[in-house]
Amino acid sequence: MSEIAPDRSPANAILRLVAAGKVTSRAQAARVTGMARSTIGLHVDQMLRDEVLTEMEEAQGARGRPAKELTVGRGAGYVVDVIFDRTNTCVAISDASAAIVQSRIIDILLNPDPKAVMEKVLGTADDLLSDHGLLHSDIRQVIASVPAPVDFHEGVTAHRSIMAGWEGIQIARILGEYFGAPALMDNDANLMALGAATTLHSDELPLLHLQLSTGIGAGLITADAKIHRGADGSAGDIGHLRIDNLADARCQCGKVGCIGAYASLHAVMSQLGIEQGADVDPRAGQKALSQMVRKADPAALAALRDAAGHLGQLTAILVDMFNPRTIVLGGPMVELSDDVLSTIRGVVYQEAMSIATRRLVISPSRLGNKAALVGAARLGADELLDGSSARSS
Ligand SMILES: [Zn+2]
CATH class of the missing domain: 3.30.420.40 (ATPase, nucleotide binding domain)
Known part of the structure; x- marks a missing residue:
């Protein structure tokens, strides 16, 4: 299969392959694109003049001949x-x-x-x-x-x-x-979610990325590695879904019973009496909670597990809705305790449809706060x- 999309110019196709790390030499560019070596040469030479690409001498080529390595240049x-x-x-x-x-x-x-x-x-x-x-x-x-x-x-x-x-x-x-x-x-x-998708192979998509933090957010990456934003950009704003009938929890949005009001980090800290007003440094509250978890404080562990149970139910609904191949869980709640991930995983496998969970992989984020x-x-x-x-x- 050709790697050139029909709407790309040959130069842009070569640049994309170099930028993606799929092509590092002229010979490889010819093999991958199916273009003639001479055509590749013309486009590469022009991009070198424009500094869109750079070509550097490698110490040793694959067959002992000096090879030149193509990388993206300043002009890109x-x-x-x-x-x-x-x-x-x-x-x-x-x-x-x-x-x-x-x-x-x-x-x-x-x-x-x-x-x-x-x-x-x-x-x-x-x-x-x-x-x-x-x-x-x-x-x-x-x-x-x-x-x-x-x-x-x-x-x-x-x-x-x-x-x-x-x-x-x-x-x-x-x-x-x-x-x-x-x-x-x-x-x-x-x-x-897009960051997490860069750590996956294409056959590990679609991806559902859940950020379990002060609030709860989701990002969806489609099978062709694009962000699913919906019509207005609000797809994945799941923090205000109401999935359990816990009507007494009032949310920051003004409504009652949003999942963010009882299963977010903010909610867990509120339940534990950790101060987190507008004039309090948000870092202090998280530090207090992680100290409680490290000391195996029963109230803290129970509050986290309880929140994770609700998050598991939410995730199970999303799995049935979107049928992702991979779920990546990120954010401080997941980093605080292994219990959070295992509880969510348990609820999802129990409650979501088996056809959607048979090949589903649920894993913690590998990117931490860099995602x-x-x-x-x-x-x-x-x-x-x-x-x-x-x-x-
Ligand atoms: Zn709300």
């Missing part, structure tokens, strides 16, 4: 990735092969001063660029990840979210105008390679 462009987080916002630069060139955590809370956060984000990005001798003109794409539902039509976070105070701030527009590049903003659960960044870099690279900026002919 770079991505600025901004992963907004309640406590640890991260700014990074990534390239057209989705490799993270450098990343830096900013020690600033998202609230209460969005303007200060944005200034620090832009300043940090400029520091990273100058560290690598890059200019704004090298940036061809910006990806922003936010821990809140995203209104795709407006490019802002939805109301009544964890990002209170950010309503109406056009994050993507501000970032895009600053770097003079197209900017996309997505919900972190979607980007975490959203890895996903943003992947999305950024896809946008670079799709856009005209990276097409040299």
